[in-house]
Amino acid sequence: MEDFFMVQDFMQHLPVVILAACVLVSYYLARWILVPVANKLVERSPVKWDNLLAQRRVFIRAAHLVPAIVLALGLPLALDEALDVYGLISRLNNVYFILVGYWVFEGLLNVAMDIYLESPARRHLPIRGLAQAVKLVVFLLCLILALSQIADRSPVFFISGLGAVTAILLFIFKDPLLGLVAGVQITTMDLVRTGDWIEMPKHGADGDVIDVSLTTVRVQNWDRTITAIPAYELVSSSFKNWRGMRDSGGRRIKRAIAVDINSVRFIDHELLERFKGIRLLRPYLEQKVRDLEDHNRRHVSDEEFRVLANGRRLTNIGTFRAYCVAYLRNHSHIHQGLTFLVRQLAPTAEGLPLEIYVFVNDTRWDFYEGVQADIFDHLFAVLPEFGLRAFQLPSGRDVAEVGKALFPSGARAGSLD
Known part of the structure; x- marks a missing residue:
């Protein structure tokens, strides 16, 4: 009888064991079979941009989504939805799915940024700061979704609760928030690009911009030192950008x-004759002498012209x-x-x-x-x-x-x- 109950208990937990095995097998299949196959395919592809998917490890990151999907599909078959453990596992799986989803999104955004920067016409635009701003916003949204899953509350509850801690968040994330706004303005107004020569005496910066990020702009000065300027300073303070000179x-x-x-x-006759020997001056002198002689002949008498103040003369x-x-x-x-x-x-x-x-x-x-x-x-x-x-x-x-x-x-x- 005891063996019968042990077999019965095992049969009850068998679906959970099978599901756990399927989750592990699905991850190893995705990680060690599907990912290498995908890498081989992009290597043989005639286009070049898809190679960045392998270089940025997007396929490896996406492989972590496979066990989460398998668990989400198989959990209703393995456990009764009325059980508390079902809800706990489901919420934890959702948290894992959200975090891995953000990880994959970050990789795809890096690939998009690399493709954009490879364009000759766009390689100097400071999109790195804008990309970091997007990452920050998406990360905060994913964090709210993850907390709502853990606490089993609506995301609206956490969003509405942000008002109570706004002052603390503004103090902690002052530079990122100011940099977020400044990064959007720098990009949309095209204030600074990587490679621009800028001068900002307030911060002792005079050299080429080597990096534009969410919070700082790094400038390599002509003495090879590097100055880090807060991104919002480029919007709130004045600086000189020499890009116009280079483009002109x-x-x-x-x-x-x-x-x-x-x-x-005044030029006398002797000096005038010497000037006529200068090749570059001959056209000017020939025209100027004719104009002066014509004017003086019509307006000044010979007697008056003897006085230097009368008439027009060359100097x-x-x-x-x-x-x-x-x-x-x-x-x-x-x-x-x-x-x-x-x-x-x-x-x-x-x-x-x-x-x-x-x-x-x-x-x-x-x-x-x-x-x-x-x-x-x-x-x-x-x-x-x-x-x-x-x-x-x-x-x-x-x-x-x-x-x-x-x-x-x-x-x-x-x-x-």
């Missing part, structure tokens, strides 16, 4: 030559400005399609600034600096040819030369007689 294909030169005002004068500073324009127009590394100015600024105590405002047609830093240096090397060297002098504050050498002039060799410094 031109890098600005904005530098002035300070000309000694005492060297500015060495104006001719030098025309030479700068002609020189830069014929320069192979100056962008002719962007702003092009050679202008006089207001005179100062340091002389008359003649500003060069043009763009180099190459944005590489070293190349740009080389072109800029070559241009000003030439302009400073040619300045005396126009009878002009660059202004420079007196140095120790200038003071020494004045001393030598006042006190020639052999004279006593204290004697002025």
